[in-house]
Amino acid sequence: MTIHRTHARRAALVSALLALLSAAFLVLPANAEPAPFDDCPANTLCLYSGTNGTGERRDFTEAQNTPAYDPAWDDKTLSAKNNTKQWACLYVDAGYGGLLQTIKPGAPDEYATGDARFVNTLSGHKLVPTRALCFTGYERCPDNRVCTFKEPNGRGPMTVHLPSADAATGNYGNSYGTEAAPKSVFNRTRKHVCFYPEPTFGGTWTDPADLKKYGAYVVLRGDSTTVPAPFAGTFRSHELVNGTAECQ
Known part of the structure; x- marks a missing residue:
């Protein structure tokens, strides 16, 4: 009789463990969505055609300063992630001209809401060691x-x-x-x-x-x-x- 009770206890424990494992799997999402901007590679400035890091993405390395974008990307940026160790300077006009936005190292930014002057208007950028250099273009x-x-x-x-x-x-x-x-x-x-x-x-x-x-x-x-x-x-x-x- 003692042997039968031991087997019964083991069976109950196994059943309980299986139930717990089943419950744990049930709470996991089938297809977890990545966090915003998580797809931006290291040492890269990522520009997105949609808000919150969505839509088409365009990448620029720390060595790529661009006074003007080509027609396919001009006035298209609605969000950005500065995944570099430098400051990112984004400009409304070509030649680092007109109004500008700055993004500190490692930070994201949004342009679809807030100041309407930056919605679908960004036309160039550069990456610089200090924020002050965003306001000059002599180089x-x-x-x-x-x-x-x-x-x-x-x-x-x-x-x-x-x-x-x-x-x-x-x-x-x-x-x-x-x-x-x-x-x-x-x-x-x-x-x-x-x-x-x-x-x-x-x-x-x-x-x-x-x-x-x-x-x-x-x-x-x-x-x-x-x-x-x-x-x-x-x-x-x-x-x-x-x-x-x-x-x-």
Whole structure:
């Protein structure tokens, strides 16, 4: 009789264990959905066409700074995950221009709600060590060139000026139209650059604050600057000189 009771106890224990295991399996979801943005690889900035890390995904490594997206991706981003160790800077306009959003390392961001100015408007990005570098774009200027920018702080569309001898005046510089009139400048040459309000390397400005007249706006070799009034947006030509006294 004792043997029969032992077998009965064992059978009861086995039945109880099977019941517990069955209950545990029943509470597990059949197809667990991944957490938002979990598909973003390490060391990657992931942009999504849908909210909360959904829709089509486009990946950029830490080495890929993109001043403008191709037409297939321009103005398409609705959410993002910065899965890098750098700050991500996302821009509304090409050339790191216009309004911008910043994403700290490891963080996600959403653009479908909130400020309507960022809904389907993002057009470029860059990854930088510090957030402050999101607000400048001078690093795009090649060595030994004068670069002018349509926005302050080296942002917006950039024009790279190739030094050439002007046939009429012999000045070593460029003459250009109003489409290149800059609001900031980077002089990456080994000479100083003199900017003028006329396309023939001349003209003057009058400062409304003190009524003084200025014949040239100078940016020293290696310097970058946001151009102040009354000079901003008015440059039509420049020349490269060895000394500032050589400015017209």
